[in-house]
Each structure stands twice: as C-alpha cells, then as structure tokens.
Amino acid sequence: MIGYLVRRLLGAIPLLLGILTIIFFVVHLAPGDPTARFFNPNVSPEVIEQMRRNLGLDQPLHVQYGKWLWSFVRGDFGYSFGQMRPINEILPDVLWNTLQLTLISLIVIFVVGMLIGIVQAVRQYSLADNVLTFLALFFYSMPSFWFALMLILIFSLRAGQEGWALQLPASGMTSIDYEYMSGGEKLADRLRHLLLPAIALGIGSAAGVARYMRGSMLEVIHQDFIRTARAKGLSERTVIFKHALRNALIPIITLLGLYLPFLLSGAVLVETIFAWPGMGRTIVEAILARDYPLVMATSFVIAAIVVLGNLLSDLLYAVVDPRIRNE
Amino acid sequence: MNTRPWSAGAASRRLVGLLVLAALAACGGDRGEAPGKGEKGKAGDEAVREGGTAVIAELADMAQPLPPIYNTQLDGDLMDVMYMALTRGAWRDGRLVYLLSDQSPMALAWHYEYVGPDSAALRYRMRSGLRWSDGQPITAHDVVWTYQVVKDPRTASPRQDHTAHLDSVVAENDSTVVFYFDRRYPEMLFYSGLNIAPRHAYRDANLADLRNHPRLRNPGNGNLVVSGAFMVGQWQPGQRVVLVPNPHFPVRPHLEQIVIRVIPETTTRLVELQNGTVDFTRPIPTDQVPGLRQRAPQVRFEREEKRTYDYIGYNPRGYPPFADPEIRAALGLALDVRAIIASLQMQEFAVPAGGPYAPIFRDLYDPREMAPLPYDTARARQILEAKGWRDSDGDGIRDQGGRPFRFTLMTNSANQRRADVAQIVQQMWRRIGVQADLQQSETNTMFARLEEKDFQAVLAGWSVGLSADLGALWNRDSELNFVSYDNPRTFALFQQAREATTEAQSNALWKQAAAQIVADRPYTWLYYLDGVVGVRDRLRGVRVDTYGAYQNVWEWWVADAPGRGAPDSAKTTTKG
Numbered sequence: 001m002i003g004y005l006v007r008r009l010l011g012a013i014p015l016l017l018g019i020l021t022i023i024f025f026v027v028h029l030a031p032g033d034p035t036a037r038f039f040n041p042n043v044s045p046e047v048i049e050q051m052r053r054n055l056g057l058d059q060p061l062h063v064q065y066g067k068w069l070w071s072f073v074r075g076d077f078g079y080s081f082g083q084m085r086p087i088n089e090i091l092p093d094v095l096w097n098t099l100q101l102t103l104i105s106l107i108v109i110f111v112v113g114m115l116i117g118i119v120q121a122v123r124q125y126s127l128a129d130n131v132l133t134f135l136a137l138f139f140y141s142m143p144s145f146w147f148a149l150m151l152i153l154i155f156s157l158r159a160g161q162e163g164w165a166l167q168l169p170a171s172g173m174t175s176i177d178y179e180y181m182s183g184g185e186k187l188a189d190r191l192r193h194l195l196l197p198a199i200a201l202g203i204g205s206a207a208g209v210a211r212y213m214r215g216s217m218l219e220v221i222h223q224d225f226i227r228t229a230r231a232k233g234l235s236e237r238t239v240i241f242k243h244a245l246r247n248a249l250i251p252i253i254t255l256l257g258l259y260l261p262f263l264l265s266g267a268v269l270v271e272t273i274f275a276w277p278g279m280g281r282t283i284v285e286a287i288l289a290r291d292y293p294l295v296m297a298t299s300f301v302i303a304a305i306v307v308l309g310n311l312l313s314d315l316l317y318a319v320v321d322p323r324i325r326n327e
Numbered sequence: 328m329n330t331r332p333w334s335a336g337a338a339s340r341r342l343v344g345l346l347v348l349a350a351l352a353a354c355g356g357d358r359g360e361a362p363g364k365g366e367k368g369k370a371g372d373e374a375v376r377e378g379g380t381a382v383i384a385e386l387a388d389m390a391q392p393l394p395p396i397y398n399t400q401l402d403g404d405l406m407d408v409m410y411m412a413l414t415r416g417a418w419r420d421g422r423l424v425y426l427l428s429d430q431s432p433m434a435l436a437w438h439y440e441y442v443g444p445d446s447a448a449l450r451y452r453m454r455s456g457l458r459w460s461d462g463q464p465i466t467a468h469d470v471v472w473t474y475q476v477v478k479d480p481r482t483a484s485p486r487q488d489h490t491a492h493l494d495s496v497v498a499e500n501d502s503t504v505v506f507y508f509d510r511r512y513p514e515m516l517f518y519s520g521l522n523i524a525p526r527h528a529y530r531d532a533n534l535a536d537l538r539n540h541p542r543l544r545n546p547g548n549g550n551l552v553v554s555g556a557f558m559v560g561q562w563q564p565g566q567r568v569v570l571v572p573n574p575h576f577p578v579r580p581h582l583e584q585i586v587i588r589v590i591p592e593t594t595t596r597l598v599e600l601q602n603g604t605v606d607f608t609r610p611i612p613t614d615q616v617p618g619l620r621q622r623a624p625q626v627r628f629e630r631e632e633k634r635t636y637d638y639i640g641y642n643p644r645g646y647p648p649f650a651d652p653e654i655r656a657a658l659g660l661a662l663d664v665r666a667i668i669a670s671l672q673m674q675e676f677a678v679p680a681g682g683p684y685a686p687i688f689r690d691l692y693d694p695r696e697m698a699p700l701p702y703d704t705a706r707a708r709q710i711l712e713a714k715g716w717r718d719s720d721g722d723g724i725r726d727q728g729g730r731p732f733r734f735t736l737m738t739n740s741a742n743q744r745r746a747d748v749a750q751i752v753q754q755m756w757r758r759i760g761v762q763a764d765l766q767q768s769e770t771n772t773m774f775a776r777l778e779e780k781d782f783q784a785v786l787a788g789w790s791v792g793l794s795a796d797l798g799a800l801w802n803r804d805s806e807l808n809f810v811s812y813d814n815p816r817t818f819a820l821f822q823q824a825r826e827a828t829t830e831a832q833s834n835a836l837w838k839q840a841a842a843q844i845v846a847d848r849p850y851t852w853l854y855y856l857d858g859v860v861g862v863r864d865r866l867r868g869v870r871v872d873t874y875g876a877y878q879n880v881w882e883w884w885v886a887d888a889p890g891r892g893a894p895d896s897a898k899t900t901t902k903g
Contacts, residue, residue: 030771030772031771031772031774031775031776032770032771032772032774032775033771036771036774036775037398037399038398038485039774039806040485040807043485043487043488044487044488045806046480047480047483047484047485047487048483050480050481050483051483054481054483054535054536054538079539082390083390083564084390084391084538084539084543084544085539085544085564086544089544090564093564093565094565149594152594152595152598153594153598156598156602157598157601157602160601160602160603161601161622167602169604170595170598170599170602170604171588171590171592171595171598171599172566172567172588172590173566176380176382176567176586176588272591272592273592273594273595274592274595275566275588275589275590275591275592275595277563277564277565277566277589281565281591282565288769288770288771290771
C-alpha cells in the first residue's frame with residue numbers, strides 16, 4: 001500500500017508541472033496585463049512601463065517562466081500583483097476559509113444525500129420515493145448561484161421582514177460584534193454564517209448522492225445475501241444498515257474524493273454571492289486582474305486537490321472493499 | 328474638467344477612468360437637497376450622539392492605501408478619510424473649491440499665497456502642532472518627501488502627472504512649503520493638492536518596492552501611519568476593514584468605529600442594507616431604487632452627481648465609413664436617448680448627454696454647444712441617402728457598392744446596463760437600415776482591443792475628473808483617444824487653454840475646444856449618470872455630492888449610538 005501511495009504521489013509531480021506550465025502560458029498570452037487597472041488618462045505610458053519593470057513583466061516570457069518555476073520549486077509563490085502581499089500569506093487564509101465551507105458542504109452532501117437515498121430505496125415506488133425523486137432532480141438541476149440568491153432572499157431578507165425566529169446572515173463569515181462574543185456565541189455565530197453558503201454549495205450534490213445511493217441500495221437489496229439475512233430472522237434495521245448499506249457504500253465513497261475539487265469550483269459563485277473570502281473568489285479576482293502569480297498559485301492548489309481527491313477515492317475504495325486491498 | 332484627480336484622496340472619483348469601472352456606477356439617488364444639507368434638517372432637533380459603529384458595504388477590498396501609489400476606488404475614498412492635504416477639495420455651486428484649515432480639519436494649511444515675479448510659485452503656511460497617528464509631528468518635510476516620491480520614476484506613481492509642471496518643492500521651515508512651477512498655471516492649487524504621506528514611516532523604503540512595504544501588508548493596529556480622522560484598527564483581507572479614530576486628529580469623530588465590509592455581489596449588498604446590517608452602500612443600480620423605496624423606507628438615496636457618462640465611440644480605422652462625421656451624426660440622430668433612459672428606469676438619475684462636460688460643471692458646460700442630439704430618424708435617413716447608403720437589395724440593411732452598412736458594437740461584459748443599452752441601440756439603428764452586431768468582451772480584453780484600436784464601434788463610458796483639461800482623452804497621441812480623434816484646431820485650443828494664466832481665460836478656451844469636439848462627432852454621447860448611494864436613516868451627517876461619498880466621515884454619527892457593533896456592556900452603560 002505504501003509503495004502504491006509513493007508511486008501515485010511521484011506520478012503526480014510531472015502531471016502538476018504540466019498543468020501549471022500550460023496555465024502559465026495561457027494566462028500570459030491572454031489579452032491585457034496586471035497594469036491594465038492603472039489604465040486612465042492621468043497615468044502616462046512611462047509610468048505604466050515602469051510598473052511593468054517593477055513587476056518583472058518587461059522580461060521575455062521564457063525568462064519569466066524560468067523565474068517563476070525556480071521560485072515555485074523552492075516553495076515561494078511570489079507576490080500577488082493585485083493584493084501586493086506574499087502569496088504564502090494569502091493562500092493559507094483563503095484555503096482555510098474555503099475548507100470550512102467545503103467540509104460543512106460535504107457533510108450536508110453525504111448525510112442528507114445518503115439518508116434520502118436509503119429512504120427511497122427502502123420505500124421504492126412509494127409516494128415518499130416519488131416526492132423525494134422529484135425534489136432530488138429539482139435541486140440537482142438548479143444552478144447554485146440562483147439557489148444561493150433564493151436562500152438569501154428567503155432566509156435572510158424575508159425572515160427579517162416577517163420576524164421569523166430563524167433569520168440567517170446574508171453574507172460574511174462573522175458578525176461585526178464577533179469580537180465581543182463569548183466562546184459559545186462565537187461558534188454559533190460562525191455556524192449561522194456557514195449555513196446558507198454550505199447548503200447552496202452542497203444541495204445539488206446532495207441530490208446527486210441521493211440518486212446514486214438509491215440505485216446502489218436497490219442493487220444490493222435485491223441480492224441473495226440480503227434475502228439470507230432476512231431469512232435468518234435479522235431485524236429490518238440490521239439488514240439495511242449493517243448488511244445492505246455497507247455494501248452499497250462502495251460506489252458512494254468514491255464520490256467523496258471526486259466531489260472535493262467539484263465543490264471548490266462551485267465555491268467560485270457561492271463565495272462571491274455570500275462574500276466569503278475563500279479560494280473561489282480569490283481565483284476569479286486574480287484572473288480578472290491578470291494577477292499572474294496568484295493565478296498560478298491558486299491553480300496549483302486546485303490541481304493538487306484534484307490529484308489528492310482522486311488518490312483519496314482510490315484509498316477509500318480499498319478501505320471499504322477488502323478485495324481491492326488484497327489485489 | 329481636468330482629467331486629473333484633484334487630490335490623491337479624491338481617487339477614482341476624480342479620475343477619468345474607463346467606465347468599465349463605472350459599470351459600478353449605474354446608479355442614482357434621491358434628488359432632493361445636497362447631502363448633508365437634508366441631513367441637517369432632519370437632525371436639526373436632535374443632539375448629535377457620540378460613539379457607535381457605522382457599517383459600510385463596498386464591492387472591493389482596500390488595497391494600497393498610501394497617497395503616492397493608491398489606485399482603486401475604495402483606496403481613493405480612504406485617502407479622504409485617512410490623509411490630510413495642504414488644502415481640502417470640495418464641490419460648491421458647480422465648482423471645485425479648495426478649503427483651508429479654518430474650513431476643514433482635513434486641511435494642513437491655514438494660508439496660501441502666490442509668490443515670485445510672475446506668481447509661478449505657491450507658498451503654503453501649515454498649522455502647527457499637527458501629528459501623525461503615531462505621535463510624530465507633521466511637517467513641511469513630509470510634503471516635500473511626498474512630492475519627491477511621486478515624481479521619482481522608480482515609484483511608478485499614478486499621480487506622477489501632478490508633478491509634470493513642478494520645478495521643485497521646498498520646505499522653508501517645518502511649517503512653510505513652497506511649490507515652484509515652471510510658469511504660472513490656473514491649476515496650481517490642484518497640482519499641490521495631493522494627500523501627504525509620512526516621511527518617517529517610509530523614508531528607508533526602496534521606492535520600486537514601496538507597494539510591498541510591511542506597513543501596507545499589515546496596516547492594522549496603527550501600523551499604517553495616517554493624519555486623517557480615522558486609521559486602520561483591523562484588516563481582515565477580503566472581509567472587512569475596521570477604521571477607528573486617529574487620536575491625534577484635531578477633531579474627535581463622533582463614531583467609535585467604521586466597519587467596511589467587502590461584499591462583491593449587488594443583491595447581497597442590497598439585502599444587507601434592507602436588513603439593517605449595513606448602513607451605507609454603493610453603487611445601487613438605478614432600476615433597484617423604486618423597489619427599495621417601497622420595501623425599505625428607512626433607506627434614503629444620496630447621489631454622486633453626473634460624474635459619469637456613457638457614449639458610443641466610432642473607430643474609422645476599424646470601419647472606414649465612420650471617417651465621415653455626418654455618418655456618425657446620422658447614427659446619433661437615430662438614437663432616442665430619452666427612451667433608452669426611460670426603458671432602463673434611469674429617469675431620476677440620468678440626463679441625455681451632448682458633450683464632454685456634464686451640466687454640473689457650471690463654468691464649462693455650454694447648453695447651446697453641448698445640447699444632446701435630437702431624435703430625428705428622418706434626418707438620419709436623409710443623411711445616409713445623401714451619402715449613398717441605400718437599401719438596394721431590399722433586405723432592410725443599407726448598402727453601398729455591394730457592401731452592407733454593418734459593423735460590430737463592442738461593450739464590456741461586466742456591465743448589465745450597457746448590455747441592455749447596446750440591445751436597444753441595435754434595434755434603433757435597425758430602423759434606419761443599419762446593422763450593428765453586438766459583442767461583449769471581458770474587461771481586460773476590451774482594454775487591450777481599444778488600445779490597439781482593434782474594434783469598429785464601442786459602447787463604453789468615462790468617469791470624469793473635476794477640472795477642465797480634456798487633453799488626456801482627446802490629444803492626438805493619448806492612448807485613450809481610441810477613436811483616433813484628430814483636429815488641429817482643437818489641439819491649438821488645448822494649447823492656448825493650458826497657457827492661459829487665469830481660470831476664466833482657460834475655461835473659455837476649454838469650452839471652445841469642447842464645442843469643437845462635439846461638432847466633430849467622434850462619439851455619440853448618450854447620458855450623464857449619477858452614482859447612487861444607499862444610506863440607512865440611523866446614519867446621520869453624511870455628505871455625498873459630486874466630490875465624493877466619504878468626504879466628511881468625522882461628522883457622521885448614528886442615531887442609536889452605541890447600538891450594534893458595540894460590546895453589550897457599552898450598550899448597557901449608555902442606556903443606563
């Protein structure tokens with residue numbers, strides 16, 4: 001297993017370098033550059049040229065690439081042109097912010113999705129199954145940005161106007177009086193701010209997991225060993241949760257690793273709408289501002305998460321299925 | 328309407344910037360009294376309350392809040408909050424005026440005088456006893472250092488144009504500074520109006536690397552040394568900036584703190600405003616205002632008046648028929664701008680435009696020469712017929728020599744208002760037999776194409792400055808003269824205007840130059856627009872006008888102070 005892990009990780013290095021090299025040249029060849037934000041009549045072309053020199057943009061592209069690569073292999077992502085801060089200072093903050101959101105979303109996705117899927121499989125073709133199928137497809141096909149706006153309008157704006165007990169914040173990570181809260185209040189405040197973006201980010205995927213779970217459970221439920229378990233006189237709860245669910249989980253668990261990068265891409269819109277200062281917003285702002293070093297650094301993180309997500313899927317697959325582990 | 332910012336603090340409000348930025352300014356606000364004036368009326372019977380927190384929602388974060396290098400709109404507005412200048416700009420009765428310290432606590436100087444044989448120098452006497460937020464004295468040497476940094480090419484300062492006519496800046500003593508210009512200019516006060524940076528805090532910095540200075544990377548807890556009413560108490564990148572009073576500012580602000588939250592999405596900002604979790608936000612799309620008035624009666628709308636205009640620019644290099652000014656005029660005559668304004672619910676915030684100076688510029692706007700083009704499709708058709716553009720094949724599109732009158736109208740994708748306007752314009756031109764294909768371009772890509780003159784027609788806009796010089800947009804060699812405007816008569820007027828020694832003389836010449844540009848029809852000017860700011864009623868004392876929205880934050884106060892954002896103990900104490 002360890003040998004396999006090492007081989008996979010070593011194999012990821014040329015893959016990541018290839019991805020980053022392509023991204024480097026694509027973003028540099030796109031029209032515009034970081035000095036475009038200074039583009040106004042008061043700024044002379046000489047000043048713009050000096051800015052380009054200060055940022056190292058006057059050098060040939062292959063030289064810029066060589067310098068970037070040399071810094072990168074030493075673990076230095078350089079300075080953000082837009083934020084003028086070291087990227088090594090920016091990344092941990094935004095990555096942690098996004099991970100908070102993503103992890104809560106993953107919980108929403110898998111807990112809600114699996115429960116719905118199990119209910120649907122156990123009550124196949126019942127009214128509950130049909131209603132849940134309709135709802136799952138409804139949420140699955142809903143764009144996350146639209147759903148996010150609806151959540152804000154209902155649970156923040158409308159709830160406030162109607163005086164509902166459950167009014168949730170429309171944006172941000174904490175309230176402005178967060179500093180003055182006790183430990184418990186701070187935790188509650190964080191969770192209140194996380195709830196809407198996590199739901200917006202996760203609900204579509206939860207609906208997808210529900211569909212997978214339903215199909216997987218149905219396949220398992222109709223197998224002989226389930227009939228045997230029932231024949232032994234086991235309770236239905238034991239049959240479903242101990243025997244059927246464990247076997248039905250195998251394809252679902254592979255989704256866990258695959259959803260991670262998917263959630264990061266979905267976070268772009270959700271983070272913008274909920275003013276959540278995470279990776280998604282950072283990437284979009286970096287691309288629009290042609291903030292090359294930040295684009296490269298965030299691309300690296302995303303690419304690395306995709307690779308690790310796939311690896312995680314494979315490892316989890318082996319954990320839940322002994323046959324694969326033995327192979 | 329010089330395209331230069333009046334002062335560093337005035338920021339992009341005073342800059343002429345591509346209206347890609349002013350995409351954000353598709354806004355408007357209550358007509359009504361000038362901000363502040365109406366406030367006084369309301370607050371007249373109420374005592375100003377001390378303490379409390381005001382929450383602002385902005386769409387982007389603070390970036391590099393230092394006078395020589397700032398560039399973003401928020402940083403520019405923060406200059407008005409955090410840094411003093413020798414004089415303080417203000418907009419009064421359609422003119423930019425320069426306030427001294429007896430009129431504004433943000434002014435460093437109590438007196439100025441023109442000196443030298445031809446009055447080509449300006450001597451300022453500064454107030455004594457002023458201190459930076461770290462307790463160091465503010466002196467004339469800070470002024471000299473600021474101008475040295477701005478002028479130094481290594482800094483690559485966006486304000487470098489302020490020093491173009493300056494020979495030197497000399498500190499005669501700690502409180503007297505003299506600006507020596509190469510000759511007398513009407514705008515010497517303007518050029519000497521930059522916000523001043525603290526020399527002692529940045530003296531050892533490598534100027535090419537000033538933007539990476541540790542104080543800018545970590546400006547909280549007083550690291551950023553300022554002279555204005557507020558300083559940065561806390562900065563959470565991408566989330567919020569907390570401003571707290573500068574203990575050394577001569578006037579104690581009423582507010583205990585100002586929290587500037589970063590909320591990029593318009594809908595979210597508006598929800599926060601309606602919820603009462605935000606007291607002040609901008610820009611508010613004009614079509615949202617009627618609904619907001621009904622749903623949120625506690626919100627009032629202030630306006631940054633007529634600082635932006637949208638236009639259609641024609642590039643003869645991209646589409647040769649545009650070389651004929653009559654053709655360009657015909658296209659303008661075919662546009663019913665009032666209908667466009669009405670259909671986008673902008674009536675309250677926009678007026679048809681006819682030239683580069685908006686009506687707010689009392690000394691520069693000429694209602695006769697800069698009247699908007701009438702809507703006259705008959706005349707438009709007549710011109711096109713006379714120029715040989717006829718629909719010979721009956722397909723509804725005019726043609727000449729077998730080539731249809733068809734071109735691409737580009738606009739930037741980040742601006743919904745312009746996308747809507749482009750569609751209406753397309754329909755209106757279609758009525759006179761002209762086909763415009765619409766193209767939306769990502770902002771950076773559009774900039775690059777405009778610079779390279781790789782377009783046929785563009786729907787864009789400018790956010791205009793507060794002084795008169797038109798050269799930055801219209802000079803033959805200006806990078807922003809996308810439409811290749813070229814008229815020696817206009818350029819001669821520019822030159823004469825710049826050489827004039829009094830403001831009255833130069834304004835008259837700028838007006839003539841503007842009239843000539845209008846006559847040449849390089850653009851079809853569409854409308855002048857207000858920027859709309861939404862303010863909750865609890866926030867009082869706010870002055871918003873053409874000059875900007877953050878110009879008097881030390882006078883802001885909240886009616887329910889200390890209210891939200893304060894510790895419970897403070898609320899209890901105050902209530903008690």
